[in-house]
Amino acid sequence: MSTQQQSSLSKVSSLTAISPIDGRYARQSHELREYFSEYALMRYRVFVELEWFKRLFQEQITTSDSREIQYIIENQGYLDKIFENFSMEDAERIKTIEATTNHDVKAVEYFLKEKFDQHPGELSKYKEMLHFSCTSEDINNLAYALMLQRSSEKVMHPALDAVYGSLEEMSAKYAGVPMMCRTHGQSATPSTMGKEVANFGYRLKKQIKEIKRIKPQGKFNGAVGNLNAHKVAYPEKDWVRISQRFVEDALGLEWNPYTTQIEPHDAVARMSLEMSLANTILIDFSRDMWGYVSQGYFKQRNVKGEIGSSTMPHKINPIDFENAEGNLGLANALFTHFAQKLPISRFQRDLSDSTVLRNLGVAFSYSLQSYKALGKGLSRVDINQERLDEELSQHYELLAEPVQTVMRKYDIANPYEKLKELTRGKVVTREVYLEFVKGIEGLPEDERKRMLELTPQKYIGYAEKMAKGLSQY
Structure with missing residues (x-):
């Protein structure tokens, strides 16, 4: 490498940054x-x-x-x-x-x-x-606690709220759109797209509440946590109360009275674990969205000028969901390490936490990058109603469950076994289904009529109501 090239690389820019956080994702x-x-x-x-x-x-x-x-x-x-x-x-x-x-x-x-x-x-x-x-740690622990508190309130909480808002809006928009579910990857009882999104919305909403409950802790008690120098200098003062008032009243943090030289970072560990669970929920959602795009349940909008593949001109790849999944995984690797490492310190103090704390922003940055990628991905997909209806219409075996359940209601012999023989491992057409229902002996005619009118699209239980009711929880 030439001297000129080395000089160029020594200058910090988005192109020379080692981490993509300060480079590609800046x-x-x-x-x-x-x-x-x-x-x-x-x-x-x-x-x-x-x-x-x-x-x-x-x-x-x-x-x-x-x-x-x-x-x-x-x-x-x-x-x-x-x-x-x-x-x-x-x-x-x-x-x-x-x-x-x-x-x-x-x-x-x-x-x-x-x-x-x-x-x-x-x-x-x-x-x-x-x-x-x-001691230095009196200053450092409070500085980090304030950084975590304010970054959470100003950036991370609003970002998570925005993701939840997208899920709530999406669940309401697609509340009544039937879709075939997949359990074990196989065709299963229908739901609606709105309800399946609401499942993630509910989980995320609960997790956001847990994250917001965590209050950073701070200590201000000297070299080994006993206010030794303070008491020697001014023995007449109530230093324990002064420490508490400073941390709580002046800085607005939760006071930790029992520490060594360092605040033990238990609150940081809790925050890391709660953040990692929120991220795991969103990894799960990202993968499902990727799968739904792959199955054709969603269409991706074609953005003029964008290229999906360097060799296949037709492609629009679900890159935002893939980006979110990958970066959420990176964030969680760090959050897991924070939770496992930071509460541990040899005797009254060692410096192994110091270098780790300097990477807190890395985990939050990967998370923030992912939340924005998810928002972008969701803004560029539209439901493919035709594809969903077509798939449901081809799978009348999905109605084996309600038919055998109604047959049990009227004490008709071997209902499960009869439906198993008709449907197991088979794709059942509407005609085959109707013929079977018409031939069920002992089924009251009003129930027979109801089963004949049932379609996979109508067999969605309370899915639509539940999807619309997400905001109530």
Whole structure:
């Protein structure tokens, strides 16, 4: 490779990115950069450090001098702007400091001290209160918890809600469209397309509720979780309550009082497991949609200019459902690892969780990419009513179930066996079915008339009602 080529590849772009998340799929998951990039991590560390600095004065921890407290209150706007206006230049400055410190959180502290020094007033004289009694993990765990909380509320929950919305709309639209089911891959009792979509909608809706119930946890208790330095510095203070108020009131997180140096990530593990189940439900749905397209139950719209195959001009491939399935699988591989690994830490702390946590955004990005692919795929399919009706009309053996059930109702001998002999392993025509029903001895004429009028298209039970009622659950 030439020097020029090597130079080009060293520049980060969508074409040189190793991960497709920052390359091919960058547009599909760009919203998450605000929450899971290294820039975002730095920004939220800055936020936690500044909120703790302000809390020291609000709680009158390091001073009870009303003038000093008032001074910090008056300059709160300056402190807030450090976070609100945090820029790429600020992030680069932190990286420059880190090149010397070889410690990312300490670099944030030094960056903030520089900001205090740049204040036109006397803020710099309070800069040693930055990172007061903190271990790095006090800052990190809260930063990650905030990133998870806000990315979930702003991006992931709406994305999942949008997928559910598509399923609910689809179930209502196709509530009364009969289709032949397949159990074990074989022809089986009919349903409606709307009801089969509603099955996934109901599962996903329940799972979204579980995901939304999870609240990220945070700890703020020092080097090994006992607030040791805090108590030595100010023994008269109730540090346990101060810690709780900071995590819950200042940051809006769930407080974890019992930890080692690290917050044990149990809430992250729960979130990972719940997300993986939602994704598994959607993998199941993606595969069924792929199958329905393959069976001709859905037609795919032809988009001008698009090519399905480099050699077969006729093809329109179900690539969005395939894309969703593949990326959901990648997300779940990571979510499973998070759930199994993150709650484990040797003794009071090891760093093996640190590198894993930096990949949280990868799993969420693959998930988000998949949700958007599913939405796109669903927007480009239309029901093939003709194909569904044609298939049902060719399979009157599907009515063996209701006929033998009605025969049992009137105590007619060997109903199951008679229908088995007529239908097992056979494709039964309408004519054969009608002849059989007409010949059933002991069947009341009103029931015979009802069975003669029954068709596979009409044999759908409560499917239509259930499909239309999805929104009630």
